Amino acid sequence: MTDGEPGRARAVLGLLVNPIAGIGGRVGLKGSDGADTVRRALALGASPEAGARATTAIRELLARWPAPGVPPVVLAGPLEMGEAAAVAAGARPSVIGSIVPGATTAADTVRLAGLMVERGVDLLLFAGGDGTARDIHAALRDAPVPVLGIPAGVKIHSAVFATGPAAAGAVAAGFLALPSGRRRTKGREVLDLDEEAYRRGEIAPRLWGELPVPLERRRIQARKAPTPASEAAAVAAIADEVAAASPIGIRLILGPGSTVRAIADRLGVAKTLVGVDVVRIVGPGVATLVATDVGETELLLVAAAGGCRIVVTPIGGQGFIFGRGNQQISPPVIRDVLRRAGKPGIIIVATPVKLAAIGTRPLLVDTGDPALDRELAGYAQVITGRGERSVARVAAA
């Protein structure tokens, strides 16, 4: 990762393929997690496609590599976990680690990703779906390197994927061709559904964390904003609005998500991305942290003291505001806040882009308390910017 001509080191690309990613999709199994599912999918005639998608990506990367530069060193997982795809694309990869062919698991992904980080990669390109992204996130938690997903899974809800295999190759080429000091990344959310629930027809998205992804306007999934800069400005405007509308002394129960985290940032408090945190407003636009990553018990104590508001944002594209990923904000907590503050006690925030992605579908609540769900249903105002709100329909899931 050193710089400077002419002794500049070659860029190093890590390539990891989850060979069974997407195998359940074509046969309608809504995912590929779990050995049983893979066996069922193969029995139903599914064929692995992740390798071919990775080949497309690497071929595009090599084709796009700006002459006369030297293409990156490719560190690949063994056999079907990267090596085969790289060779098929015309690259000559160095292979890292070992696997049992035909019997790879999530543990292989985690272990190989860890090995690649140890060896030092400038970009880790992986082919898979949300489950693979989750494994990569687990492996990189302590030492994040830039990553980019080649969409090859059934579930692609995370914002770490390129729009397609060729796009992934193009983004990787553009990113790695830059001197390391000029490569820009942005933290993007890793989301995954609970697959057991998903196969039963329930949609239960969960936010697992963030991974640094090359900043590229057009070729990353979920690009519905005009530009990342405009989306960042929209999030900042929401944070300003909530900060300005929160009187001194009030405590905010902050749910998961990067939009809510931006509010904490604006108030000068570091918030967990996936947890529920409590802050107290101590001055105009300034807060202190009361408790971090709290559970229902602590929240009940907080709510019982009064002067509380709940701040939530829809997670993922399904539009859940209660009951997915924030179950700590339980029915008794919500009821207590509603009883003391009424509906203004629940502050919903979302960027216009996120609301637009939900479109004409309602925001969803599934608190586990049907009576409370009915109470929350109807129309709610959502803060979308400074002095800007939208009216959204809320329905029980």
Add this chain to the structure above:
Amino acid sequence: MTTSATPGEARSASGPALPIGPKPIPRRFHQARWDEPIIFELSTPGARGVLPPATEPGITALVGDPAAALPAGVRRSAPPALPELSQLHVVRHYTRLSQENLGADLNIDVGQGTCTMKYSPKVNDRFARDPRIADLHPLQDLSTVQGVLEIAWRLERLLAEISGMDRVTLQPGAGSAAIWTNVSMIRAYHASRGDTARDEVVTTIFSHPSNAACAKVAGYKVITLYPDADGYPDLDALRAAVSDRTAALLITNPEDTGIFNPRIEDFVRVVHEAGGLACYDQANANGLLGVTRARDAGFDLCHFNLHKTFSTPHACGGPGAGACGVTSELARFLPRPTVEFDGSAYRLDDDRPESIGKVRPWYGVVPNLVRAYAWIMSLGAEGLREVAEIAVLNNNYLMQRVLEIRGLSAPFAAGKRRIEQVRYSWDEMTRETGVHSEEVGFRAADFGAHYWTSHHPFVVPEPMTLEPTESYSRADLDEYAAILRTIAAEAYADPAFVHGAPYQSTIHRIDHEPLDDPERWAVTWRAYRRKHLAPDPAEAT
């Protein structure tokens, strides 16, 4: 050119055929690409376009320094840092830039849905450029400008008739200026009643976005309604939004989807019952002229973009013009002065104590008032209705043609016809090929066609908005549909090819990111030099 056919070309029995075959559709097109620098980069110190003769000593002695006549506050301490070029180089520079453009006079411009420019008859330009209009000075005595005042007064009466409103102002310099004028009158109305707590304006996500923007600029909080599952404005959402804080509803109908809101009278009633005013955005009234009127649906105010509905040039291609219509109850808040006629002479009435004041100096954008007046008078009442009927017919014909294309759909209001435009979706094609709507636009440029997606945020995924107006022929619409069909076929056959477009157009892919980033945007040469041409510290080390 030779007149004899070359070997292998078709010959008829009567002799050699002309070496001209039918032109392919879509046409072969290649745009000029000059890689032209910014004019500041072309500057050569000392170069001059015109060297006027030096002032004769006698005149200097008599007049002195003409700049001394200017107040100190408006005098520059140093000359402006303008680029220095010869006249030839200036002409060449701008001619080249003009060749790198896709104007309404050049392409089938139906791809700018919500904003498609209808044809502006050239004779109206002659009227606007006539010295009797172009040479008028706004400070002339009123007795010498009775003609232009008469045009303004008569145009006001025509627009009042078209909208059903009682009075109209022609002062705003563009459509958004007209909306801002309406919002200002709304505030003045509530203030006149001592009702100052109303600080919210309600609009819809598919309304003209200038409504939200102008209300915001005027200091209002904005509440945006999302459509119901069928794509119609959601009446229950409106009920949930209005309160004693509601100043007004600003709404477009039909919305940008081209879907007419059948409950528009209910919308107006709900807002009135909450004490708010209802303001109809008729920037685009192409499908409504002579068919329905703002006043008839109960609205208190409305506005037109003269450059949108009444054929005058768009603000980006010349000054725009807007008109606001109001009920008699709100007329006292109109910008001043108003044009009045006492049966024998026209005058300007500046004695209007409740007026919101001026929104633009003088009378308005007079050349465009002349063009709009000429356009309306050339059509007459029946002609205006025919404009709307052809605009709707053209739109529904084009809709029928393009919905035959694989991967394209028209979300919402299934089975219902659209009014004057349609917001389509390429969502299916994107999912199947990875080609995005934006890229269809890049490829359309290769065929010499302009194309637009939608305002942000994209509620309709992978959007495309087409509006044919009444100006385009059936052959034009067929050609535009053929371009889209060709691109969709390319996307399904070879998505990488479409990803690489454009190939034959001037403009290649532009990164919009810096345009949204205050650290990087540069709207002047000076800012560009400061932000982008300074040595990069990362590279300097």
